[in-house]
Amino acid sequence: MSELNATNRADSTDEPITPTGITGASILLDGVTKRFPGQTRPAVDGLTMEIPAGKIVMFVGPSGCGKTTTLKMINRLIEPTEGRIVVDGDDVTDMNGDTLRRGIGYVIQAGGLFPHMTVATNIGIVPKMLGWDKARIAARVDELLELVSLDPALYRDRYPKELSGGQQQRVGVARALAADPPVLLMDEPFGAVDPITRLRLQDELLNIQEELQKTIVCVTHDFDEAVKLGDWIAIFNEGAQLEQYDTPERILGHPANEFVENFIGSGAGLKQLTLTRVADVGLSDAIVGVAGERAADVLARVTEAGHGHAVVVDARHRPVQWLSRRQLGRLDVISDGADPKLPVVGIHATLNDALDTMLVSSAGAALVTGRRDTFKGVIDVKTVMDAITRSQGAAVLESDQAPVGLNTGVFQAQASAEADPSDTAGHGADAQAVR
Amino acid sequence: MSPRGLSTEAGIAGGDSAVEAPGNPTAPSVPTSRVRARWNSWKGLVYQLAGILLAFLALMFWLQTADLSPIELTTLAPAALWVYTVEHIQLTLLAAAIVLVIAIPLGIALTRRPLRFLTAPVLVIANFGQAAPAIGVVVLLAFWVGFGFWAATLSLVLYAMLPVLRNTMVGLQQVDAHLVEAGRGMGMSSAAVLFRVELPLAVPVMLSGVRTALVLLVGTAALATFVNGGGLGILITTGVNLSLTSVLVTGALLVALLALLIDWLGRVVEHVARPKGL
Structure with a gap:
């Protein structure tokens, strides 16, 4: 049933979608460091990065590079040791963590649905905590199920075990969007579903994003997924060293250093082909x-x-x-x-x-x-x-709008990097030089 | 000792055969109808109750018709049997209540991050409570606390602590850590995650620990009579001391049937309280 709905939805993309305008909020990580007790090297070392409102930013990097830690510091599931987190211009570093998290959507692998609650109850958790009345929650649940291409009448009262993996993941996204948060954090959201379902869910996320324009921060280990979904891609090395933070086109066309090149792997030119329809x-x-x-x-x-x-x-x-x-x-x-x-x-x-x-x-x-x-x-x-040639040319032109992203912790060249914060590629070259 | 062994064994053996029906509702003949599926899930429980009632009726019938001596008649008078049974149940339930009040909060506390380091030592102590021979614990405690109801209750509490404590901890530990993270990530407080996610999901395992403890308690409560604690154990000791086989058998059977009945009640509660969707 859902598959049918999904196809209908995909077909209907020919019709113009009227975007509601950017509903996302910008995020700023300001000199954020995380040291875990008993570890000599910090997991995240003096990371400063700006996440523009209404965009999808993908965090990629080898496992253990601190990308998930960085993500979890945005909603303070992991408390930063140093530095500030600013969401929509407000410093949230010291506000109540639970209150903060109620205002930020959070999606984990396989949906993370509570198995003893129905789909509707799962989706309604955050609205209920925010004190919405029952009628409003019920209406919102149906609206969200429609949004993620599940028939409310059919799926509202089901338990998670009665759904397929892809459907569970959809409900997970719906649950994260329940209270209409400006920011959505996703931790390897499509890691646990089969490749075909994953492609479909990615397309659907793009459709939803076209409509809602939230700020989405998404951790993935799949570079192709990052290229497909991301407006911006942040490539991390160990200690959450930001190696390059740029558009998919520029990362593919102009990798900042050897690490990025290796991470992209062979066939960067071929990967660019997935960027254009x-x-x-x-x-x-x-x-x-x-x-x-x-x-x-x-x-x-x-x-x-x-x-x-x-x-x-x-x-x-x-x-x-x-x-x-x-x-x-x-x-x-x-x-x-x-x-x-x-x-x-x-x-x-x-x-x-x-x-x-x-x-x-x-x-x-x-x-x-x-x-x-x-x-x-x-x-x-x-x-x-x-x-391909044209998109490479265009990528070079776009580079001026790149958001800020740098590590202050280890760089001697910090001052120069701050003097020209938009030049992230040059900054990556600095990193190379220091090493 | 043998009657206790008999009663608990019977309770557990009877229980195990009954678990298959409710635990396996998706048998090959799945949804012929909703009614049938319902019946399948309750079938084991119905059989267990029917068996208990039949055995009880047979015992009563035998007591009415058997050729009993005057001493036996006095000891096995229905009023006397009723008093012993009520005492036995009181001992069991009081001990169980105390166990629940102590073991469940303790089990929850030991799975919280700040207290997790205490898990191993506490489990060692609880293991000790169960491993020590019950009869020894009952008598030694009686010397310390004084003979009577409370000495019996206290030793029963020590004896039944482990299954509840361990199952509470295991039940909470087996909750998927991702779900806890999802809950916290949505802005639920740690208390909200505990009460709305962790405990509901731990309920089946916890209840099965409680049921095990209750069955153990019914059997062990037969030893309370050695410290003047009351209960059905008096029939067994009387039967042994005076060589009155009918009294001995009646006492042993009543303890066994009570254990089975309590096991049945526990299963009904587990069946009803199991969270939907699991």
Whole structure:
């Protein structure tokens, strides 16, 4: 049922979503350090970083690098040893931790739902603590279940064990959003679900974020997930050393140092392909023929346009065959048979998917379909290459808006870094130099 | 000693066979109907109660029809049996109540972070209380506290402390740490997490500890008679001392049936109080 809803929702993204405007709040970690008793090295060492309102910021890094500790210091599940936490301009370092946490959504792996409470009770926990009346909580629960693509009538009174892993995770997100907090913290939220469900949940989170524009801070160990979800990515090294804090495009295109390069792993260029969707690049036109037409007429049009191929569509404008000039020359009338190996990609597919389809089909190009599988145009390898080049260029231009992120604890070059706080890439180079 | 052994063994053995039905509601023939599933989950409990009642009726019938001597008739008069049974139950329940009041808060306290280091020493002491022979503890305590009801109660409390304490701790420790973190992360205070998440999820394990303790108590309370503490044990000692087999058997059977009945009550409570959704 939910799967059905999810698909409906994905289809409806063609309709314009009216964003409600940024509802998130900015977060500032100011010289934050965490020392755990009995450990010589601090887990987080003098970290200063700004998290812009209404954006998704991904924390990535090797395990034990302090990214989760940093996340938990934002809602003070872990109390910082030194430094300040500022949310929406208010210093929250000394306020009551429980009160603070009621105003910040928190999502953990596998949802963390309480098994002895129904879905509705789970979602209603924070509103109940905030003293909402029953009718308001019930209405909010239904609204949130709709938001995460679960039918309220069907799922409201279920217990968590009666849900699949993906559904539990959805309810976990709904629960975190219950009191409409400006900030959402997610600790490896999609780590415990299968890859297909994970992709779907990621898409859904992006849809929700498009609508709500919260400030989301998300810890993950999956760099591809970071690239897909993040407006900004913070790459941490041990002791929560911020190696690079930048857009996915710039991190892929201009890794600040060797550590970042190694962390991205091979195929940075390929990963950039997941950043762009087919709809975002220009499609080439194609000569379209209809089944039953005389092949010679179509061939004449193909020759006139200087193309090599013609696309045959059916009555509902869905592509069924892709014929070369030679094939057209051999035919008398175009048949209505469908080619099962036709290289087709959806308009919302990533360039990565499109390239994959092209390579498999060996045609060097793929047919793009829009809603209801209607034919939209052709995408070829050259278009993909151009898109990569362009996104690298664009990334360089964007760099000036980068939020502040630096470690004050270990750097001799702190003063210079503060003098030019926006230049995080240069800062990373400093880190290299000191070492 | 043998009657006590008999009663507890019977209680536990009878219990184990009964646990399978309620513990396994998703048998192959799952939802033929809701009524059937309900019956399956209660089946074991119904059989256990029926068995207890049948055995009790058989005992009563035998007492009415058997050819008993005047001494036996006086000792086994229904009024006298009733008094012994009530004493026995009083001992058991009072000791159980004291155990609960001490062991549950103690178990909770020992699983809280600041007191966790005390867990091992306290468990050693509780183990000692149970490992020491009950009859020895009863008599030694009587020399110290004075013979009578309270000496018996105190030794029973020592004896039954361990299962409740240990199950409270185990029950709380087996609650997924992620859930505690989720609760704190949502802004629940540590007390709210304890009462709304940890304790409800620990209830099944805790209740099973309480039931074990009660069954142990019913058996051990038969020893109270050695320190003049009352209870059904008097029938057993009388039976042994005067070679009155009928009195001995009646006493032993009544203790066993009482243990089974209390075990049954405990199972009913566990069945009803089990949090939904687990």
